[in-house]
Amino acid sequence: MNRTALIQLIRRKQSFLCVGLDSEFSKIPTHLLNCDDPIYEFNKQIIDATIDLTIAYKPNLAFYESQGLKGWQSLEKTMQYLNRFKDDVFTIADAKRGDIGNTSRLYAQAFLDPFSDLNFDAITVAPYMGEDSVSPFLSYEDKWVILLALTSNKGAFDFQLFQNSEGKKLYQEVIEKSARWGNSGNMMYVVGATKAEMLADIRQIIPDHFLLVPGVGAQGGSLAEVAKYGLTKDCGLLVNASRSIIFASSGTDFAIKAREEAMKMQQEMKILLSRDRS
Amino acid sequence: MNRTALIQLIRRKQSFLCVGLDSEFSKIPTHLLNCDDPIYEFNKQIIDATIDLTIAYKPNLAFYESQGLKGWQSLEKTMQYLNRFKDDVFTIADAKRGDIGNTSRLYAQAFLDPFSDLNFDAITVAPYMGEDSVSPFLSYEDKWVILLALTSNKGAFDFQLFQNSEGKKLYQEVIEKSARWGNSGNMMYVVGATKAEMLADIRQIIPDHFLLVPGVGAQGGSLAEVAKYGLTKDCGLLVNASRSIIFASSGTDFAIKAREEAMKMQQEMKILLSRDRS
Numbered sequence: 001m002n003r004t005a006l007i008q009l010i011r012r013k014q015s016f017l018c019v020g021l022d023s024e025f026s027k028i029p030t031h032l033l034n035c036d037d038p039i040y041e042f043n044k045q046i047i048d049a050t051i052d053l054t055i056a057y058k059p060n061l062a063f064y065e066s067q068g069l070k071g072w073q074s075l076e077k078t079m080q081y082l083n084r085f086k087d088d089v090f091t092i093a094d095a096k097r098g099d100i101g102n103t104s105r106l107y108a109q110a111f112l113d114p115f116s117d118l119n120f121d122a123i124t125v126a127p128y129m130g131e132d133s134v135s136p137f138l139s140y141e142d143k144w145v146i147l148l149a150l151t152s153n154k155g156a157f158d159f160q161l162f163q164n165s166e167g168k169k170l171y172q173e174v175i176e177k178s179a180r181w182g183n184s185g186n187m188m189y190v191v192g193a194t195k196a197e198m199l200a201d202i203r204q205i206i207p208d209h210f211l212l213v214p215g216v217g218a219q220g221g222s223l224a225e226v227a228k229y230g231l232t233k234d235c236g237l238l239v240n241a242s243r244s245i246i247f248a249s250s251g252t253d254f255a256i257k258a259r260e261e262a263m264k265m266q267q268e269m270k271i272l273l274s275r276d277r278s
Numbered sequence: 279m280n281r282t283a284l285i286q287l288i289r290r291k292q293s294f295l296c297v298g299l300d301s302e303f304s305k306i307p308t309h310l311l312n313c314d315d316p317i318y319e320f321n322k323q324i325i326d327a328t329i330d331l332t333i334a335y336k337p338n339l340a341f342y343e344s345q346g347l348k349g350w351q352s353l354e355k356t357m358q359y360l361n362r363f364k365d366d367v368f369t370i371a372d373a374k375r376g377d378i379g380n381t382s383r384l385y386a387q388a389f390l391d392p393f394s395d396l397n398f399d400a401i402t403v404a405p406y407m408g409e410d411s412v413s414p415f416l417s418y419e420d421k422w423v424i425l426l427a428l429t430s431n432k433g434a435f436d437f438q439l440f441q442n443s444e445g446k447k448l449y450q451e452v453i454e455k456s457a458r459w460g461n462s463g464n465m466m467y468v469v470g471a472t473k474a475e476m477l478a479d480i481r482q483i484i485p486d487h488f489l490l491v492p493g494v495g496a497q498g499g500s501l502a503e504v505a506k507y508g509l510t511k512d513c514g515l516l517v518n519a520s521r522s523i524i525f526a527s528s529g530t531d532f533a534i535k536a537r538e539e540a541m542k543m544q545q546e547m548k549i550l551l552s553r554d555r556s
Contacts, residue, residue: 024384062377062384068395072350096377098404099340100431106302106340117346126376126404128426130433148406153378155408162451165443173440 001090001121002142003185003234006210009055009090010235014270017262018056018092018212019046020242021078024063025071027247029254039067039074042254044081046246049255051089053266056238057082058092058212076117083119090238092146092212093120101132108136112143122146124190124212127174131181138182145187149175149202152192152215175205184208191230193221193239199229210236216265217244223265227272235273241265279368279399280420281463281512284488287333287368288513292548295540296334296370296490297324298520299356302341303349305525307532317345317352320532322359324524327533329367331544334516335360336370336490354395361397368516370424370490371398379410386414390421400424402468402490405452409459416460423465427453427480430470430493453483462486469508471499471517477507488514494543495522501543505550513551519543 001009010016021043028038035041047057059078064071082091093111098104110116111123122144125134137145150160150171160171175189184206191202193215202211211230215221216239223239230237241261249257279287288294299321306316313319325335337356342349360369371389376382388394389401400422403412415423428438428449438449453467462484469480471493480489489508493499494517501517508515519539527535 022381060377060381062375062381062388065388066384066394068388069347069350069354072347076347094377096404096407097340097374099338099372099374100429101433103300103338103340106344110340110343110346126374126406127437128404128406129374129429129431130436130438132431132433134433151378151407153407153410155379155410155412158408158455159405159448159452160408162440162442162448164441170437170440170448174437177436 001087005087006090007234009088010273013052013055014273015053015055015266016235016237016239016269016273017054017265018058018238018240019050019054019245019262020094020214020240021046021057021059021246022063022242023059023246025067027250029250029252031252037070037074037077039064039071040077043074043078045255046258047081049259050245050262051085053259053262054089056090056092058094058240060094060242079118079120090122091120093118093123096124096126096148098126098129098133100129101136104133105136108140112137112140114140122188124148127178131178134178135181138186143186145182146212147174147178147187147189149189150191150195150198152194152221156192156195172201172205175202179206179209184210188212188238190214193226196221196225196229199226203229208232208234208236210238212238212240214240217241223268224272231272239265239269279365283365284333284368285512287366288551291330291333292551293331293333293544294513294515294517294547294551295332295543296336296516296518297328297332297523297540298372298492298518299324299335299337299524300341300520301337301524303345305528307528307530309530315348315352315355317342317349318355321352321356323533324536325359327537328523328540329363331537331540332367334368334370336372336518338372338520357396357398368400369398371396371401374402374404374426376404376407376411378407379414382411383414386418390415390418392418400466402426405456409456412456413459416464421464423460424490425452425456425465425467427467428469428473428476430472430499434470434473450479450483453480457484457487462488466490466516468492471504474499474503474507477504481507486510486512486514488516490516490518492518495519501546502550509550517543517547
């Protein structure tokens with residue numbers, strides 16, 4: 001999906017909500033455990049209950065790989081289902097990959113290639129290994145790299161704020177340097193909602209790029225704060241919530257409750273989007 | 279495998295060679311393509327031809343994930359095979375994972391859990407997200423984190439040498455800080471052979487930790503240089519070669535040629551190990 005289509009999708013649904021499909025097997029409602037593929041069935045029902053409110057879905061690979069072969073199968077089936085809604089939803093492999101060029105090329109093939117079984121629109125990538133670890137992911141048309149910049153967890157303070165003699169922090173260096181490897185039509189950045197006050201600085205470096213913002217919901221970040229510093233005239237944000245939506249209930253009403261949580265966020269987003277930013 | 283067993287293994291085989299199973303489907307010898315599972319068959323023959331010369335095998339996940347479900351199956355079968363030689367070989371998932379704590383815990387389960395289908399001894403982890411992204415991998419007894427420090431690729435220069443006002447570089451900060459999260463019995467570091475001259479500095483920070491050294495062979499690093507700066511009295515090195523061994527020939531003699539290449543390296547290692555370092 002290209003940038004224009006993504007912006008249109010956001011305008012049409014009046015939402016910039018991304019639902020994280022962190023579908024941990026041990027948290028799947030018990031009444032689904034008799035299904036052939038409980039994780040897929042769970043994902044499908046979550047998608048059906050939220051797709052009109054949601055512009056993106058983001059399966060995190062850890063929750064699938066931890067189930068081995070069966071987990072990979074659940075992921076492929078989930079993507080086959082999501083890819084039926086091709087222009088109606090943006091898909092993100094939350095994989096945080098990155099390796100030497102020769103190897104990243106293969107990861108890119110696995111997750112982004114239109115002929116692959118997954119065929120995601122975007123993948124999250126870790127920046128530590130530099131340009132040749134990132135650029136292979138940029139070789140597919142209308143596909144996106146979402147590079148880790150400032151993450152939502154406590155460990156973000158360990159290295160991401162490491163600073164040079166001019167006061168520039170590592171995450172700023174990552175954004176500045178990597179922005180030259182691609183453009184605002186094929187790169188986004190992960191910026192945690194728990195660090196919303198730093199969004200203003202980040203908007204100085206990249207005024208137009210989309211930001212994927214985790215940490216609203218279970219991790220405690222505020223949507224209003226994120227919007228205050230991060231929204232642009234083209235929206236420029238994808239705000240992710242995972243556990244607070246998909247595990248809102250562990251009962252047979254899990255999809256209804258997920259919809260209620262997604263609706264709350266979408267309603268707030270609709271108001272935020274309606275404010276004039278020209 | 280614990281540190282004592284690893285050191286014994288190195289002494290017994292007179293080798294610190296790790297063979298990277300970067301078994302790219304398009305490079306598998308054509309005569310194997312009729313097998314049920316060409317990648318597994320290729321790996322099995324490589325292992326059989328080199329196991330007396332090799333102390334570790336390191337499948338890189340990208341080459342398996344790029345084949346989707348079938349690739350994951352090839353990986354599981356390869357690990358089932360390698361796990362038959364439990365005390366005779368150390369296994370490394372070259373996965374370069376790392377995510378928020380709740381998620382890294384699931385990756386750790388996928389790759390390190392003794393009851394998982396993979397059950398590796400070690401996994402490579404990316405440091406960008408800090409302590410809570412790394413520590414879940416340290417919760418399994420006799421299992422290892424191999425943290426990226428200074429990688430062998432060109433992109434290593436983009437961020438890993440980013441330096442603070444005291445002249446400390448990011449990779450040094452990564453090593454110093456993370457060394458406190460574990461110890462020399464459950465953490466190793468990736469240090470590229472193409473940066474061998476920096477090994478002396480690294481040995482100042484971590485005199486005892488094992489280093490996993492890629493970049494000898496196809497990427498051009500020198501084994502003698504690596505040994506000069508990196509060897510300790512307990513060896514302290516695992517030197518990896520991938521393509522230069524496994525793809526030494528693309529013909530029916532691929533396993534014989536792989537053995538010849540592995541033998542050359544093991545012979546050189548035997549001499550290096552025999553020098554007194556007490």
